[in-house]
Amino acid sequence: MTISSIAQHLPALLIAVPLLTAFLTPLIGGVNRTLRMLWVALGISATSAIGLALAWKVFTTGTVLYVFGAAAVGQVLPMDSGGIPIRIIFEVDAFSALMIVIASISAFAITMYSLVSESECSGQDGFYALLFLLVVGIMGMVATGDLFNFFVFLEISSLAGAALVAYRVDKGVAVEAGLKYALLSTLGALCVLIAIGLLFAQYNALNLATLASRLQFTTLDKIALALLIVPLAMKCGAVPMHFWTPDTYATAPSSITALLVVSSQASLYGLFRVLFSLYGHLVQFNYATFGWFVIILGVLSMFVGVTMAIPQKDVKRLMAYHAVSQTGYMLLGVGVGLAVLGNRSALNAYGLTAMAGGIFHIINHAMYKGLLFLTAGAIFYRTGTRNLNKLGGLGHTMPWTMVFFMIGALAIAGIPPFNGFASKLMIYESVFRFSPFLSIVAMVVSILTLASFVKVFHSIFMGPRREEFAAAREVPAAMIFGMALLAVVVMLFGLFPQTFIDGMITPAVTALVDRGAYISAILGGH
Amino acid sequence: MLSKILINFPLIAVVLIAMMGLSAMVFKRNIVKILMGVTILESAVNLFLVATGYREGGIAPIFTNAPSTHMVLPTVQALTLTSIVIGVATSAMMLSFAMIIYKKYGTVDVRKIRKLKG
Amino acid sequence: MKMTKIVRSTADIFYPFCLIFGFYVVAHGHLTPGGGFQGGAVIATGAALLIVARAYEDISQRIRKNALKLCESIGLFMFLAAGLSGLFLGHPFFANWLAQAGSIFGQPVAWGPNPGDLNTAGLLPLMNIAVGIEVLGGLSIILLYMISGVKEKE
Numbered sequence: 048m049t050i051s052s053i054a055q056h057l058p059a060l061l062i063a064v065p066l067l068t069a070f071l072t073p074l075i076g077g078v079n080r081t082l083r084m085l086w087v088a089l090g091i092s093a094t095s096a097i098g099l100a101l102a103w104k105v106f107t108t109g110t111v112l113y114v115f116g117a118a119a120v121g122q123v124l125p126m127d128s129g130g131i132p133i134r135i136i137f138e139v140d141a142f143s144a145l146m147i148v149i150a151s152i153s154a155f156a157i158t159m160y161s162l163v164s165e166s167e168c169s170g171q172d173g174f175y176a177l178l179f180l181l182v183v184g185i186m187g188m189v190a191t192g193d194l195f196n197f198f199v200f201l202e203i204s205s206l207a208g209a210a211l212v213a214y215r216v217d218k219g220v221a222v223e224a225g226l227k228y229a230l231l232s233t234l235g236a237l238c239v240l241i242a243i244g245l246l247f248a249q250y251n252a253l254n255l256a257t258l259a260s261r262l263q264f265t266t267l268d269k270i271a272l273a274l275l276i277v278p279l280a281m282k283c284g285a286v287p288m289h290f291w292t293p294d295t296y297a298t299a300p301s302s303i304t305a306l307l308v309v310s311s312q313a314s315l316y317g318l319f320r321v322l323f324s325l326y327g328h329l330v331q332f333n334y335a336t337f338g339w340f341v342i343i344l345g346v347l348s349m350f351v352g353v354t355m356a357i358p359q360k361d362v363k364r365l366m367a368y369h370a371v372s373q374t375g376y377m378l379l380g381v382g383v384g385l386a387v388l389g390n391r392s393a394l395n396a397y398g399l400t401a402m403a404g405g406i407f408h409i410i411n412h413a414m415y416k417g418l419l420f421l422t423a424g425a426i427f428y429r430t431g432t433r434n435l436n437k438l439g440g441l442g443h444t445m446p447w448t449m450v451f452f453m454i455g456a457l458a459i460a461g462i463p464p465f466n467g468f469a470s471k472l473m474i475y476e477s478v479f480r481f482s483p484f485l486s487i488v489a490m491v492v493s494i495l496t497l498a499s500f501v502k503v504f505h506s507i508f509m510g511p512r513r514e515e516f517a518a519a520r521e522v523p524a525a526m527i528f529g530m531a532l533l534a535v536v537v538m539l540f541g542l543f544p545q546t547f548i549d550g551m552i553t554p555a556v557t558a559l560v561d562r563g564a565y566i567s568a569i570l571g572g573h
Numbered sequence: 574m575l576s577k578i579l580i581n582f583p584l585i586a587v588v589l590i591a592m593m594g595l596s597a598m599v600f601k602r603n604i605v606k607i608l609m610g611v612t613i614l615e616s617a618v619n620l621f622l623v624a625t626g627y628r629e630g631g632i633a634p635i636f637t638n639a640p641s642t643h644m645v646l647p648t649v650q651a652l653t654l655t656s657i658v659i660g661v662a663t664s665a666m667m668l669s670f671a672m673i674i675y676k677k678y679g680t681v682d683v684r685k686i687r688k689l690k691g
Numbered sequence: 692m693k694m695t696k697i698v699r700s701t702a703d704i705f706y707p708f709c710l711i712f713g714f715y716v717v718a719h720g721h722l723t724p725g726g727g728f729q730g731g732a733v734i735a736t737g738a739a740l741l742i743v744a745r746a747y748e749d750i751s752q753r754i755r756k757n758a759l760k761l762c763e764s765i766g767l768f769m770f771l772a773a774g775l776s777g778l779f780l781g782h783p784f785f786a787n788w789l790a791q792a793g794s795i796f797g798q799p800v801a802w803g804p805n806p807g808d809l810n811t812a813g814l815l816p817l818m819n820i821a822v823g824i825e826v827l828g829g830l831s832i833i834l835l836y837m838i839s840g841v842k843e844k845e
Contacts, residue, residue, distance in 0.1 A: 052781065059784030063775055070767035073760060116785040133646075195652055202659045206666060213670060219677030223686060226604070226670040233611055233663050234598075237618050240656060244618070247649065248625035635723060658728055665833045672840050 057101040058113035058137040061147070061186050065094045069179035076172035084162055087175050091158040094182060098151030105144035106554060110568045112192075113137040123569055132254045132569055138192030140565060141554035145406065146189035146316050148551065149413045152536060153309045154182045160421055160529030161302040163522070164428055174214055180207040181306055188313040192569065194246065195253045197317060198239050201282075204310050205232030212299040212307075224298040231291050235278030242274035256569035259325050259562060264332060275321045276340075282314035285378060286347040289371045293355075296367035297433070301424020302529075304363065305417035308370055312409055315374070319381055319559060327388060328562045338386025345378030346485060349492045357499050362423050362433045365503060366416070369459060372492060373412045379489060380405020380474045383481045388560070397477040399556055404473030406559070407552045411466040411540060415458035418533040422452040425526055426507060429519040435506045437515075442508035444519050449508045451530045456504055458537050460497035466540035469548075583624035590617035604671045604681040608664060615660045622653045694744050702744035709737030717823035721812035727819040731826025738831040747838050759832040766825025773817050789813030 053060070068090030076083040105111050114122055115135045123132050139147070158178065165174060184204025191197050209232065213225030246268070247253055250261045262268060281288035292311075296304045322341070326332055352372025359365035384402030387393040425448045426441065427433055442449045458465035461472075471493060479486035521527070540547055558564070578585070594617055597610030626649030634644040671681060678686050717730030742750050777786040790813025791799045798810045809816070 052778075056778050056784065059778070063771060063784060067768070067771050067775075070764055070771065074764045074768075114783060116787060117783055119783065195655075199655060199659070202663070206659075206662055209670075210666060213673075216673060216677070219674055219686075222670050222673045222677070226667060226674065229663065229667050229670065230607070230611065233667075234614075236659075237614055240618050241621065243652075244622045244625055244649075247652075253648070654728070661830075665837075669833075669837060669840070672837065676840070 054100070054104065056113075057097055057104065058111060058139055058190055059115070060097050061094070061101055061190060062183055064097060065090065065179040065183045065186065068094070069176045069183065072175045072179070073172040076175070080171075083171070083175070087158060087162065090179060091155055091182075094179075094186075095151040095155040098147045098186065101139060102144040102148045102151070105139050105141060106551060110138065110140040110558075110564075112568060113139075124571075131252060132257060135196050136192045136254060136569065137190045138256065138565070138568060139190050140568070141551070141558040142316070142319075142406070142556075143189050143558075145410060145551050145555040146313065147186065149312065149410050150182065150185045150189065150309055152532070153305060153413050153417050154185075156529040156532040157302045157305050157417065157421070158529075159532070160424070160526050161300070163525040164302055164424055165300060168215065170214070174211070177207045177211050177214075178303070178306070180204075181211060181303075181310060184208075185306075185310050185313045189316050192255050193253050194243050194255055194258065197255075198236060198243060201239065201314070201317070202232075202236050204313065205229065205236060205282075208232075208303075208307055208310055211303045212295050214303070215298075215300055217298060221298040224294040228291055228295045231281065235281050238274045238278045242271040245271040245274070254569060255320070255325055256566045260566045260570060262326065262329060264326075264329050268326075272321070272326055276318060279314045279318040279321065280344060283311045283318060284348070284371050284374050285344040286351045286371065286375070287344075289348065289352070292371055293359075293364045293367040296370065296420075297361055297364040301363070301420050301427060304367075304424075305420040308416050308420070309413050311370075311374070312413055315377060315409065322385060323388075323559045324562055324565045327385070327560075334388045334390075335386050338382050338384075338388070341378050341382030341385055342485065345375040345380075345382050346488055347375070348372060348378060349375030350488065353492050353495045353499065357495065357502075360435050362426070362435055362438070362503060362507065363420070364433075365435075365499065366419050366423060369419075369496060369499070370412075370416055372496065373408070373416065373459065375492070376471065376474055376489065377405045377408045377412070379478060379485065380408060380470075383478055383485075384556075384560070387481070393481075394560075397480040399560070400473055401477035401481065402556045402559065403548060403552045404470050404477060406555050407470035407473065407544075407548060408467075410551075411458070411470050411537075414533050414536045414540065415455045415465070415467060418451060418530060418537060419455040419459065421526070421530045421533065422448050422455060425522045425530070428522055428526070430516050435503065438507045439510045439516075440508075440512045441516060441519060443512050444516070445508075445521050447521055447527050448530070451534050452504065452508070454534045454537055456500035458541065460500055461493045462497070464538075464541045466537050466544070469541055469544035583620060583627075587617050587621040587624065590614075590620065602682050602684055604674065604683060604686075605668075607683070608667050608671060611667070612660070612664050615656070615663075619653045619656055619660075622649050622656065625649055699744045702740045706737050706741055709740060710734055713737065713823075713827070717819055718809070718816070720819035720823075721815040722809070727822025728826050730819075731823045732830060734823070734827040735830035735834065738827075739834050742834055742838050751835070751839070754831065754835065756832060756835055759828040759835070762824050762828025763832065766821050766823070766828060769821035770818055770825065773814050773821060776814075785814075787813040787815065789817075790815075 072083065072086065075086045101111065112123060113136065117134055123136060165171065181204055184200050184207055187200030188197055188204060191200060209225045209229035212228055213222040215221050246258055249267060250258055252258050252261060284292040296307065299307060322337060349372050352368050352375060356365050356368035356372065359368060380401045384398045387398040426438065429445065430438060432438060454465065458467040461467045475486050475489060478489060591614055594610045594614030597613060598607050601607050601610065628645050631645040632641055632643065634647050674686060675681050680686060713730045713734030716725040716733055717727055720726030720730065738754055774785045777788050778784060780788055782788045789796055796810055796813050796816050800811050
């Protein structure tokens, strides 16, 4: 295989390489531990490299199509198909590419971190196999252009996620959280499946672009829309359906929690894809209604999340509620964009900026929240507790962890020059022109976030050395490497936001808004 | 009237089975029974998918002994099969979770196993 | 917990038939209804039959977990390898480049009523066999783990 043929097959390799790693891990892990570590490191490096290369290709040359099992890679419409794409097609546009970048960076940092943090636990073959399956699920969800394929990858990521949440049995508590997550995911996935059935029965197509071009917005379509939106909003942890997040995020191993954040963002991707690419721009589609629906979800998530976070005693539970709260910013930003989608002048004046802020916040959130969860894991790794009342004085012994926690905390609170500030500022400014009240709510939530993290920082790292943590040392180098990678990305995005906005975010927003381009990439014409 | 009911019979069955599954999920306190509810709900969804693929007078796409080469494209059947496979994996995983919970807590009653606070 | 001798003997007699029928379903997956998953499930039913009829200790001697794990990994690897094989020849992932190529499984499909030819359909039979191996390993091991997790009350 030459370089050019590898470049041609990147979307397939994006799925095949992590799958191969997952399936062979039990075989190779049976030989010995070192070989397994090398294999896992090799697998995740290859996956991330493929992901980044694919994203680079998309950002430089435009949407990449990949048809599975066809005579040629780009043969979207076979001769005898009658103008219907019958095969599974991966349609990677700029928005998908952005999500792939997020997943690649996070998965790489997280796997490097888990190589050490999980090295004491039993059943590691299964752990890494499931971790790679989770990566496959995330990559597949964001890359696919086929609704049923989306469902399959959603299920893969839910199953792998639930099994990983329950991985440390932890006297049954983790299993309870895993069961809760698995039950809710299954229920949600069944709703998605019914919606797929409703759409397929009417339009005889599963391809997102084909469905979008044929959609009539009948009553059944409205039911299907509801059945798609609600489970996906639940999976991304928006407020009325957020109750699984604290349990799941708190009991899972920290590295897995960081990956679950990315997995929930893949659901967010699905939500936006359905709202914009599948249903957006329909004549009968009422932008204001759905825009306000997303905005209200977002504002509720922001506010409820942060108020629930403040009284928490468990550091990971607290961070989980903050994750809910930060998801609210993304929903708010993109929701404002959706609400003014029909109004060209308002869209150009502030709608696109709001969406860019929301989407920029997705990548920022994945980075700093992943970093925060990894630091929480490092603290748990050395002290064995997550209780804020018992922790204290760790700043003396774990300086690197403290620095990384500080970077993450300042970024989540939106303090310049970290990346949270860049995206939040875009959201504040643009949302203010849409509705000043919402903007003020967003700022208040940001201040509350800062207050909460100052408290956490103080109770974990400040104060005199404690007797019980005298043995706590700095964590091993691989864990520091994982955290440092994310911290560097957080700083880079914060210091040079405009470069990333121009290079990645604006193309992503354009791809999301331009439904015609998404359809014509598959069906041609227009 | 009767013909309408007959045509929609699979869909009526879907609704009834889904109701059974949902009510088991909502009202039962035993984890195993809740999981049974999930499986019943899955069956309802699978039945719905297959029912949407019915074509009157269509020929099943099995090449041996087919009377004609005009056959039905078995997309929904493939979807249902995939969903059944996923269902098997889901229920196996959730049942093993239930087993671990029973081992650790000594009960499968959801009222008694709430160690995680809301 | 042991069943009576009648049950055990019946299970022993039926076990090979289960296996054969399962392998038949796997091998004819591209001609008749069925395929890798269904055939593998039938084979795993055979394992379930033995498990129900005998005690766990007895079964764990006869059906080894490691062998089943190996089946699972190898089956999945074969499936992916079949998909990836096209890539090296310049076809897309999962492209059926073996079909109608004249070599193994490469005969063209006869149209109209015919008894069916096993030697057709290219990669599909290979993938069916891979999935069959994977599913028989996977489902049997799920059953074995579950049965080993059940506390013996006596």
